[in-house]
Amino acid sequence: MPRVSQDHLDARRRQILDGSRSCFARYGYEGATVRRLEEATQLSRGAIFHHFKDKESLFLALAEDDATRMADVVAEQGLVQVMRNLLDASSASPALGADWLGTRLEVSRRLRTDQEFRERWAQRSEQLTAATRARLQWQKDAGNLRDDVDIDVLTAYLELVLEGLLSHLAMGLPAQHLSPVLDLVEESVRRHRTR
Amino acid sequence: MPRVSQDHLDARRRQILDGSRSCFARYGYEGATVRRLEEATQLSRGAIFHHFKDKESLFLALAEDDATRMADVVAEQGLVQVMRNLLDASSASPALGADWLGTRLEVSRRLRTDQEFRERWAQRSEQLTAATRARLQWQKDAGNLRDDVDIDVLTAYLELVLEGLLSHLAMGLPAQHLSPVLDLVEESVRRHRTR
Numbered sequence: 001m002p003r004v005s006q007d008h009l010d011a012r013r014r015q016i017l018d019g020s021r022s023c024f025a026r027y028g029y030e031g032a033t034v035r036r037l038e039e040a041t042q043l044s045r046g047a048i049f050h051h052f053k054d055k056e057s058l059f060l061a062l063a064e065d066d067a068t069r070m071a072d073v074v075a076e077q078g079l080v081q082v083m084r085n086l087l088d089a090s091s092a093s094p095a096l097g098a099d100w101l102g103t104r105l106e107v108s109r110r111l112r113t114d115q116e117f118r119e120r121w122a123q124r125s126e127q128l129t130a131a132t133r134a135r136l137q138w139q140k141d142a143g144n145l146r147d148d149v150d151i152d153v154l155t156a157y158l159e160l161v162l163e164g165l166l167s168h169l170a171m172g173l174p175a176q177h178l179s180p181v182l183d184l185v186e187e188s189v190r191r192h193r194t195r
Numbered sequence: 196m197p198r199v200s201q202d203h204l205d206a207r208r209r210q211i212l213d214g215s216r217s218c219f220a221r222y223g224y225e226g227a228t229v230r231r232l233e234e235a236t237q238l239s240r241g242a243i244f245h246h247f248k249d250k251e252s253l254f255l256a257l258a259e260d261d262a263t264r265m266a267d268v269v270a271e272q273g274l275v276q277v278m279r280n281l282l283d284a285s286s287a288s289p290a291l292g293a294d295w296l297g298t299r300l301e302v303s304r305r306l307r308t309d310q311e312f313r314e315r316w317a318q319r320s321e322q323l324t325a326a327t328r329a330r331l332q333w334q335k336d337a338g339n340l341r342d343d344v345d346i347d348v349l350t351a352y353l354e355l356v357l358e359g360l361l362s363h364l365a366m367g368l369p370a371q372h373l374s375p376v377l378d379l380v381e382e383s384v385r386r387h388r389t390r
Contacts, residue, residue, distance in 0.1 A: 112366055
């Protein structure tokens with residue numbers, strides 16, 4: 001019989017992820033020191049790095065968490081709904097959302113200069129791309145999607161708009177006017193019999 | 196008669212802008228020290244800061260330069276063409292483009308936390324928004340624009356895609372597949388009689 005149950009391990013892992021997420025949001029990637037991560041998670045560095053190899057792995061696990069959650073929403077409701085949720089979340093708690101997204105800006109900077117990090121990040125993003133493409137294929141099969149543009153182009157289009165939205169929100173720019181923009185985005189991938 | 200001609204002042208200003216642009220691209224905003232700016236422009240700090248109040252003003256002047264050039268292209272050819280030009284420039288010299296855009300990522304971080312800087316930046320961006328709106332109005336009057344969506348929404352839409360593209364290129368991500376995406380963006384603001 002294992003000394004520590006799987007449930008316990010999972011709960012501990014969740015505790016680390018939740019605590020460190022707010023820590024990264026508050027202090028940024030660089031500012032989230034090991035000491036601050038200990039405080040935020042109420043666990044020792046030994047416990048934290050038993051679950052995650054290093055700070056980067058911990059951060060990537062959070063990004064993976066986001067990607068998984070987004071992919072779940074994409075599968076059920078599509079990528080435009082993910083964007084609507086981001087918009088709602090940011091208007092509900094602008095500072096928190098912007099802080100967490102601001103951490104992604106630091107990731108962006110890192111992506112530019114760190115090849116290995118870029119590859120690890122790409123694996124996480126691929127999950128969202130796959131979910132988006134699958135959802136679009138499903139919509140196409142149901143006759144809801146425009147059929148004059150390749151699905152890969154539609155996928156890249158939606159992802160480009162998502163990048164714009166993430167960047168916009170991360171900069172803390174006003175976003176209340178973007179809801180009709182998302183309507184337009186959604187409509188532009190749909191099939192139209194007449195306009 | 197003035198001791199220094201306006202032509203001379205303009206040339207000096209241009210020399211400072213060109214040199215400092217490559218300096219910011221190479222070292223980033225923080226890394227572009229006064230000493231490095233002196234080397235890059237081949238001018239003394241006294242000469243540089245005779246023309247620009249401080250490093251921030253110099254950087255904002257470069258951003259204004261970009262905005263003005265973009266606005267000129269927008270007025271003639273529209274915002275989608277600006278995006279196509281960015282795409283072409285980045286495939287012609289990926290590192291150079293990404294480095295300069297990467298500096299904008301640092302600006303993005305600053306935008307989040309510095310209210311005064313955000314206001315100065317907003318004044319620069321407003322120029323591009325105005326040009327985009329004017330161009331769309333012109334297209335609408337010519338009967339080329341869809342008329343079921345407000346021009347402000349179409350403007351915000353194009354700007355959101357631009358933000359996505361800038362972010363994408365700044366991260367140094369592959370972009371060769373984005374050309375048909377821009378076709379889709381362009382098409383989605385146009386009037387369609389049939390599809």
